[in-house]
Amino acid sequence: MQIASWNVNSLNARLEHLRAWLGSRRPELVALQETKLEDHRFPDAEIAALGYRSLFAGQKTYNGVALLARTDAVPGFADVQVGIPGFEDGQKRVLAASVGELRIVNLYVVNGQAVGSDKYDYKLRFLDALHDWLAEEIRRYPRLVVLGDFNIAPDDRDVHDPVAWNETSILTSTAERAALRRLFELGLADSYRLRHDHGGAFSWWDYRAAGFRRDLGLRIDLVLLSGALAARCSGAAIDREPRGWERPSDHAPVLATLD
DNA sequence: ATGGTAGTCTAACTA
Numbered sequence: 001m002q003i004a005s006w007n008v009n010s011l012n013a014r015l016e017h018l019r020a021w022l023g024s025r026r027p028e029l030v031a032l033q034e035t036k037l038e039d040h041r042f043p044d045a046e047i048a049a050l051g052y053r054s055l056f057a058g059q060k061t062y063n064g065v066a067l068l069a070r071t072d073a074v075p076g077f078a079d080v081q082v083g084i085p086g087f088e089d090g091q092k093r094v095l096a097a098s099v100g101e102l103r104i105v106n107l108y109v110v111n112g113q114a115v116g117s118d119k120y121d122y123k124l125r126f127l128d129a130l131h132d133w134l135a136e137e138i139r140r141y142p143r144l145v146v147l148g149d150f151n152i153a154p155d156d157r158d159v160h161d162p163v164a165w166n167e168t169s170i171l172t173s174t175a176e177r178a179a180l181r182r183l184f185e186l187g188l189a190d191s192y193r194l195r196h197d198h199g200g201a202f203s204w205w206d207y208r209a210a211g212f213r214r215d216l217g218l219r220i221d222l223v224l225l226s227g228a229l230a231a232r233c234s235g236a237a238i239d240r241e242p243r244g245w246e247r248p249s250d251h252a253p254v255l256a257t258l259d
Numbered sequence: 260a261t262g263g264t265a266g267t268c269t270a271a272c273t274a
Contacts, residue, residue, distance in 0.1 A: 012267095013267090207274090210263090211264090
């Protein structure tokens with residue numbers, strides 16, 4: 001089965017792209033970030049017409065996460081969790097559910113704006129609370145998938161210019177990478193790195209300065225797998241194609257294949 | 260070279 005993550009940067013603006021992409025790829029599970037839609041505006045009927053169930057937690061203008069499950073392939077959602085338990089947060093960034101044998105945690109991690117800013121502090125507190133919660137989740141659900149827009153590039157292979165994107169830059173700073181490493185140390189493996197060693201494989205390119213055309217990207221969208229699932233991971237990919245379409249999201253979809 | 264673009268919603272924010 002294929003499990004995908006895609007930051008769509010507004011589902012309203014990207015519904016036709018999602019429709020085209022789901023129609024051709026047909027992944028069994030999809031996590032979306034930055035839907036930017038209140039729940040009463042979520043296009044669940046349109047997505048049902050594509051053969052997917054929807055689960056969503058959104059807000060106006062910013063953030064918003066959703067899970068899609070292919071109706072003919074996987075059962076419905078169970079044991080739904082919105083947000084990190086015990087972490088007060090008005091921003092809709094976390095949506096977890098059980099789907100058959102799998103536990104899925106969909107994340108839109110805080111961007112953090114700039115190292116040392118208030119938003120950076122919020123990012124580190126978010127990651128700290130996430131760590132403690134995921135330590136419990138992986139005990140409770142050994143077949144755990146944690147995926148989404150992590151807004152952290154794990155190492156220098158994941159950055160087009162490691163000199164510019166250094167230990168003091170947002171998305172690559174020392175504290176952010178340390179927080180991500182602590183998630184890996186819970187027993188969550190970066191599925192892309194289970195299958196590929198090379199650098200230069202990116203999932204996000206800035207809209208500005210022709211970032212995609214010049215391939216000035218970062219790999220910040222990840223699919224993490226617990227040990228039981230990592231052993232069954234037969235593929236990992238980044239689908240750059242939709243990033244080249246007209247009026248694209250600034251992120252490409254990323255995928256992991258489980259046997 | 261310290262900008263640039265895109266989305267939301269039409270001012271200014273977030274990324």
